[in-house]
Amino acid sequence: MSAMSLQQQTPMVVLVCCDALSRDWIDPAHTPVLSRLAAQGTWCAQHRAVFPSVTRVSAASIATGCTPERHGLHGNRMGLFEQGKVRVYDVGHPDFRTHLRRATGRTLKVPTLAERVAPVRGFVAMSNVSPGAAYFLDPDHFGTVYHRAGSFLPGGDAVPAADALTIGQDFEGDRQMTARFCDEVLRTRKPSVAVLWLAHPDATLHGAPLGSPAHLDALRHADRCVEEVMQTVRALRAEGEDVLLLVTSDHGQETIGDSVDIEVWLSEQGLAALVASGDLAVAAQGTSALVYATPEGERAFVTILDALRAQPWAGAVKTGEALLSRGVSMEEGVIAAIDMGYIHGTNDYGVEGKRWAAAEPGKVKRPGFGEHGGWGPDETRPFLIVDRIDAQASTLADATSLTDIAPTVLDYLGIPASGMQGRSLLR
Ligand SMILES: [Zn+2]
Structure with missing residues (x-):
């Protein structure tokens, strides 16, 4: 088999998370690209958040296919026992994993996607949310995770300074990250799993009302970032690459x-x-x-x-x-x-x-x-679109969860999803 045909048969899964974009806000006016993508692919009409509906827990659930009870990351803030007493830590800080390892001897209790695809073509994530939410996609450094607070290679060494992700947590930062993700990760490196996690609309909504002009701007911004990834994926498919595109969010907001x-x-x-x-x-x-x-x-x-x-x-x-x-x-x-x-x-x-x-x-x-963070009606309604090259437009009416994403990714890659609570949505 030639190198070219081997490459063409090696699948890649691309996952884009628009943080805090509740599915109720997807419509042709605010998010035209997502609306079209939802109409063309598989739309998960009853997609559910995990509890607590916070980003760091969601990242761990997406990475492991498990709920917090199984993966062990309780919340954005989490209590650890130290000398028999409880101390609450902020999981968002870059050094939280050190405290978690000291108290429990581990980070997450179950393997991540990054660990499972390390023997294949590996895992690369770029995230513009909190350091903790980025690092809990791959807390033990099986893949490469880029974040403005520090980027790490497989094994845990820092990426060279010239390759660091030096962006702000604003629209421009999301845009720069998206452009680099498309050029460098998707077009050049082609890992088994590529994750892009946008800061907005979440970062906007923590400082603005739902439905405000700022929120609507953030929706259009996230939609444009998705468009760039979608166009890149379509171009790669046209060149013969086998790419599954999943576009999702982790929770909504109230x-x-x-x-x-x-x-x-x-x-x-x-x-x-x-x-x-x-x-x-x-x-x-x-x-x-x-x-x-x-x-x-x-x-x-x-x-x-x-x-x-x-x-x-x-x-x-x-x-x-x-x-x-x-x-x-x-x-x-x-x-x-x-x-x-x-x-x-x-x-x-x-x-x-x-x-x-x-x-x-x-x-x-x-x-x-x-x-967000609770089990309220809007914060627990994220969206998920499964976009396959050969798929018919369809709607999944059954309840789906963040924990279904990892089994879906592995199913596409032909890797067993043992020990996961979710199920593949490709079946
Ligand atoms: Zn979030």
């Missing part, structure tokens, strides 16, 4: 109505000493929160559970085995998951529904701006 510091509230219920000692801790996840406790902390928490459930900001509280139904492990210190409460009304742009947000250190939860 509107902040008000915010509350749950650790302060727990302290006011007479539990201040347990909060101070690390026997009881809250890891805020935007419109949800995870409560961690030692056995002593849990005994005290149970006594205030009814009062917690009565708070207007506590929309729903899951404990015990009900945690598993949300994909939350019962064995790693989490004793409760809170979906933050709902506030009736519309925002200034007529978008329905507002939410309580859980306060977190160093971040302002400004009423009117976007937020």
